Amino acid sequence: MLTVDSSRFEARIAALKSPEFLAALKDIKRGVEREALRINPNGTLAQTPHPKPLGSALTHDSITTDFSESLLEFITPPENSAAKTISQLKDIHKFVIDNIGEEQIWPLSMPCFIDDEAHIPIAYFGESNVGKMKRVYRIGLKNRYGSMMQAIAGVHFNFSLPETFWKLWAELNGKEHSQEQTSADYFGLIRNYRRLCWLIPYLYGASPALCGSFLKGKQHALPFKKVGKGTVYMPYATSLRMSDLGYTSAEQSSLKICYNKLDNYVTLLRDAMNTPSSRFSQFAAGEEGNYQQLSRNIIQIENELYSPIRPKQPTKSMEKPTDALVRRGISYIEVRALDVNPFSAIGISQTQFDFLDVFLVACLLMPSAELDEAQLKEAKENMNKVVLEGRNPDLLLQNGGENISLPNWCASLFKSFEQAAELLDLANDTSRYTQAVNVEAEKVADPALTPSGKLLATLLESDKDNGVLGLELAQAYQAEMKSFEYTDTDAAGFAAQADVSFAAQKEIEAADVKDFDTFIRDYFAEAPAKKNA
Template sequence: MTADNTCFDARVKALKSPEFLASLKDIKRGVEREALRINPNGTLAQTPHPKPLGSALTHESITTDFSESLLEFITPPEASSAKTVAQLQDIHRFVADNIEEEQIWPLSMPCFIDDETEIPIAYFGESNVGKMKRVYRIGLKNRYGSMMQAIAGVHFNFSLPESFWALWAKQNGTTHSQDQTSAEYFGLIRNYRRLCWLIPYLYGASPALCSSFLKGKEYSLPFKKVGKGTLYMPYATSLRMSDLGYTSAEQSSLKICYNELDNYVRLLREAMSTPSTRFERFASGEGGNYQQLNHNIIQIENELYSPIRPKQPTESMEKPTDALVRRGISYIEVRALDVNPFSAIGISDSQFDFLDVFLLSCLLMPSDALDEQQLNEAKENMDRVVLEGRNPELMLTENGNPVSLPQWSEKLFAYFGQAATLLDEANNTKQYTRAVSDEYAKIQNPALTPSGKMLQSLLDGDKDNSIFGLELAQKYSNEMKGFDYTFTDSAEFVKQGESSFDAQREIEASDEKDFDTFITDYFAEPQAKKNA
């Protein structure tokens, strides 16, 4: 038995105590699901954010991301994944009923878009904070192009309760504190980075894309063609997570450290204050012209593209790094999930359960510090899986040694089985063990993966991505309108929408600075220091 196994087994044994099991029942998770609004013919909707959906600036559960056409649905942290699913269904039902003949695109990669100029940038009103959000998006458009920003994903938020961290500290012979909790979250994050190649393998659902996405771009990938204009790679899992998708070459030089909170914050702040020669050609307020917020490698923290982020809710106009320094890590945000095209709400019940297992396992496994070589290894593994994940000859690298994806997965699923048993016992269910079993079936048969099933559907019918997506959009539109409201009904959503417009008007009326001063003050505000 290896030292790793011994440590993992000892931690699993400790978590079988009644106190630990009780704390595991209070794991909380939430979801942010992105989705483009489309016309009945499958093209991108050009209409403004629908008024019945409320203010994109202030609504708690319905907003927009980069584009006016890119909806984002947000659920609060809940200890019941079934409640989160029901909340998502409530939101989808209300939206489907209030976007007239428009529909929700069910894929991560965009629908047919003839020209990037057709992608309307989100508008958040005339307050300073609303203008700042829009200028940030204008900066993204100028830096990376609008097409990349039209990609949709699902973010999974996960947190362990305070009661768990107190027991965990006692078990490990340390003093319970926010600093210690943050350090343990970083241990989880490091193991996630090592193993997150598994996420696009299991849940990647973008093996193909509309050729309009690549219009005017240089690429060297050996695409094949299906239908009239769809490009695919035979073994790809998630082109969304490839260099074609939601990544940034400008950030490739950043070596963000996930070993300590202090270093993570320091390096992120350096990226926010280091001028970029590539982006200096875009105005950032000179003569009142805003083509971006600033000339730096990243404008604000949110621009960092990462498959996972440590998070702390921010207060009004507080920078995310300042929130982390002041109050530590509150939860983690998993950002490597494609929209699930086989679910009307973009994510399935079993995904919730497996992600709980996966993230708990990442905490229970030993987690040494990551050096640059290991970070590069993790990135290379991710790159290989997103492009070749279902290739039976694919080899990954584990601690410098070649290993096949099935071989490595077999070891990991032995850990996942133990973590699933813990969560089953804590919640008096078998759903976690079932979820692990369902995911392991995908390891044994790549055709069962979402990318495998989706690509087979395209090839069997010589079908374009656009037709596949439109058929699902129409099906799900009817399905959503048949959802029963569970926690928030139509009348309550209408009330929330009206309140959100009131809140937006209040923010706009309270502005006392001109926009130039507002932006200068925001970036000039002293950075929070530890224990500030």
């Protein structure tokens, strides 16, 4: 059984209590990407284009769209204050709700009632080559997986440690500091995250039920029960969004993406981009100008890889994510396993920020051996068990090939979390981190306190549909968001950002010198970046 090497972990905790490490830990940065559907007052999906006051979806820094014109995405920049990120999110939500008329923001991860996938409008990004490419990519997603899956919303949590930390960390571990070493250390964190990320849907999963319309035309063998007029649920589910029914790809299940070394990760991801798919070969990929997808391969572009975590490096214009990683290494990690928090108007809470900091720091401090195929399979199976039956008291997970109950595994994990929380409290002169760990420990002791438990109890107590509850929350949050006071950016500031974004889109469109076919051909023909290139 894999256990935390407590002596090594505690030695690292002790070392990180030096003034230099504490100063570095205070500069952890995090950002959020929150997705949310625009809905009509009756709870149906908005059919209107991306509202003009919100600016250009192609070039706006903080407000864009994801798959659909109706699927908003709010983005905050990296900040070393969770409170500042929350205030930025509140500002964005206020501006958006004040500028979408009677429309509201859907507060759940699983979509509202949609009677026909054809009523999910694909996002439009203008007439530039890059804008057309983004749209064709989404047309490909629709053809490959269906639009309904793409209407699922989530929250991504971006996390990075400062350069000062990585220099001290390399020295502590007897290594020479370099970007290559920092990337290797980030991968150590990522491997432990993969081993333990079943905990994220347990604590934060909020999609135990979904509208029956979501299942239309889908084959599945899940033993659903019914509540209300048309809602289906699983009694112990935590996050149907993260299940095989949700945001996943059977075509990608054969991919054995490795998180042991950056070079290997990049190679495997590039291979997936260049390996033909028998399943997707039926769709045209530019022949005679017919674009039903960008390519016939397993994934069209790197962003199509579905993973609960990604290593990231900001990309330059038209730079592939793998090329950015090769050239400049890992800059931050993106946690992608979070459902929208239905008990927060902005989809995430301060407690979540604080616990995720603790969780990710603990993942770094724990020893992290390389993952073999069996361990990766075990991690995937644990994740699948928790998303479907995480609150089942009889649930057994696998740890190193041995059965263990979720509470028993958490008992040892939370000892490590408590120490990491104490460290972060010390660095930030607060008690928030310890309080966050205590809140999450209560959910382990009582599954009814989890978001999935609370949401399902609400539906069952009133024999209420998911859609009815979602609409009630949307209406309440509409009023709450309108009452927010601007903190960082006011309405005039957002209006100015919109103007700048439209001007930037026009510049991009005016600068195009290639026809679209040539642009796409050149994009995929570009030789992959190599180290030190």
